[in-house]
Amino acid sequence: MREDYPIALHGVSLSIGGVEGPRPGYLQKLKSLAARVDPFLITDHLCFTGTHASNTHDLLPLPYTEDAIATVSRNVAIAQDVLGRQIALENVSSYLSYRESAMTEWEFLIAVARRSGCRILLDVNNAYVSAINHRFSPETYVDAVPRDLVAQLHLGGYTDAGKFLFDTHSRAPTGPVWELYRRVIRRMPDKPVLIEWDEEVPEWSGLEAQAVRAAEIQREERERQPA
Amino acid sequence: MADPELVASVTGGGRLTAAEAVDVYRGGYPARLTGALGETYETCWRVLGDDGFFAAARGFIARFPSRSHDLSDYGAAFPEFLESLPVAKDAPYLGDLARFAWTFKELFHAKPHAGLEPALLAAQARPEAVLRLGGAVRLLCLRHRVYSLFRRDEKDETPVQEAEWKGEQRLILYKKEGNPIFVRELTAPEHAALTALAAGLPLADALAAAEGLDEAGARELFAFVSAAGLVTHIE
Numbered sequence: 450m451r452e453d454y455p456i457a458l459h460g461v462s463l464s465i466g467g468v469e470g471p472r473p474g475y476l477q478k479l480k481s482l483a484a485r486v487d488p489f490l491i492t493d494h495l496c497f498t499g500t501h502a503s504n505t506h507d508l509l510p511l512p513y514t515e516d517a518i519a520t521v522s523r524n525v526a527i528a529q530d531v532l533g534r535q536i537a538l539e540n541v542s543s544y545l546s547y548r549e550s551a552m553t554e555w556e557f558l559i560a561v562a563r564r565s566g567c568r569i570l571l572d573v574n575n576a577y578v579s580a581i582n583h584r585f586s587p588e589t590y591v592d593a594v595p596r597d598l599v600a601q602l603h604l605g606g607y608t609d610a611g612k613f614l615f616d617t618h619s620r621a622p623t624g625p626v627w628e629l630y631r632r633v634i635r636r637m638p639d640k641p642v643l644i645e646w647d648e649e650v651p652e653w654s655g656l657e658a659q660a661v662r663a664a665e666i667q668r669e670e671r672e673r674q675p676a
Numbered sequence: 677m678a679d680p681e682l683v684a685s686v687t688g689g690g691r692l693t694a695a696e697a698v699d700v701y702r703g704g705y706p707a708r709l710t711g712a713l714g715e716t717y718e719t720c721w722r723v724l725g726d727d728g729f730f731a732a733a734r735g736f737i738a739r740f741p742s743r744s745h746d747l748s749d750y751g752a753a754f755p756e757f758l759e760s761l762p763v764a765k766d767a768p769y770l771g772d773l774a775r776f777a778w779t780f781k782e783l784f785h786a787k788p789h790a791g792l793e794p795a796l797l798a799a800q801a802r803p804e805a806v807l808r809l810g811g812a813v814r815l816l817c818l819r820h821r822v823y824s825l826f827r828r829d830e831k832d833e834t835p836v837q838e839a840e841w842k843g844e845q846r847l848i849l850y851k852k853e854g855n856p857i858f859v860r861e862l863t864a865p866e867h868a869a870l871t872a873l874a875a876g877l878p879l880a881d882a883l884a885a886a887e888g889l890d891e892a893g894a895r896e897l898f899a900f901v902s903a904a905g906l907v908t909h910i911e
Binding site: 462464472475498501502503504505506507509543544545546547548549579581582583610612613614615 | 685686688689692696697698701704709741742744745
């Protein structure tokens with residue numbers, strides 16, 4: 450596959466927000482894998498997944514505080530030092546927020562990228578899910594993210610769980626997410642885009658149709674750009 | 677129940693209360709670990725049924741937190757845990773079935789090795805030589821004959837008969853470069869010889885350790901070792 454396609458390594462276990470730092474050995478394994486695959490990008494999530502003694506295997510949200518920015522920045526420095534390259538961190542969907550948070554989610558995301566020297570994997574679906582769950586404007590969120598910090602875009606589908614939106618990757622992106630995506634693409638039409646669909650995966654044609662639609666929106670917005 | 681201090685420190689998303697929001701994450705944890713156990717121990721799940729398997733998984737997850745970053749590493753102690761349950765009185769083979777499943781999973785994720793060419797192996801396999809087995813080889817000595825249960829068709833709902841599992845079973849699991857997993861039943865002497873080889877004994881000592889292995893048996897075993905590409909280098 451690598452001979453024919455560029456590949457991004459996308460992890461879920463770096464736990465970049467963990468106060469203990471990355472798990473011993475994890476970064477070395479990732480480095481070995483990267484040496485084998487030669488990915489164009491290495492990404493993980495802006496979250497923590499537990500402690501070294503107990504892993505929840507979940508993308509747990511961080512409080513949006515200066516302390517958390519410092520913790521993540523320290524861990525990004527460790528990760529980038531071991532890997533010998535820049536990484537990108539993805540905004541996660543969340544179902545709770547911390548009372549101690551002192552800034553918005555996008556202010557936190559941008560501050561982490563600027564201070565740590567990593568880039569942003571902007572998941573448009575996650576931005577929408579968190580915006581609806583936490584009652585802020587998804588447009589304000591994505592408009593605030595500087596184009597030069599973004600390394601890749603993700604799209605996925607959520608499930609309406611009744612009381613909240615749940616990021617399940619089990620269906621196609623919804624209409625509002627496509628609209629938000631178009632808004633993002635208008636500002637950054639050349640970013641690589643990935644469709645995430647890893648639960649209740651459809652026939653290839655169903656998945657491919659989402660990728661075709663994403664590419665079509667990119668093409669339309671590129672053509673609208675002033676020469 | 678969620679930690680009250682944690683609940684007090686958060687607000688729920690959407691129309692969730694803080695406690696409900698914490699429970700979204702709390703509920704995800706056992707679900708993910710149960711899923712991981714279910715993937716590795718699918719055959720045990722079939723034997724126990726949904727209720728039995730989920731109850732076993734609940735008990736196991738409550739006692740054993742996941743420490744690895746890799747979800748597929750979870751559940752190494754599940755075979756012993758199953759043996760400690762009352763259900764093991766009716767199905768004493770469950771622990772061995774789980775042991776086989778864990779070994780199979782380990783081998784599935786193991787890096788394939790390149791075995792020595794048969795001609796090279798034959799030329800260098802002197803009595804004092806130490807034959808090093810590759811990383812994609814596992815030996816098992818089980819108290820119950822569970823391989824056929826592991827291979828049972830998932831649609832086969834006939835009760836497991838005692839005749840199917842009674843008696844010991846020795847197995848070797850291996851994979852060749854780029855190929856699926858192979859399983860071969862071993863005699864007791866064959867298992868003893870291969871275990872000795874795996875422990876680093878010279879060839880002559882390994883064969884001597886295999887009580888009851890005659891010359892013909894030794895030749896047959898060597899032919900298998902050679903054809904299966906089990907040896908990666910010779911010292």
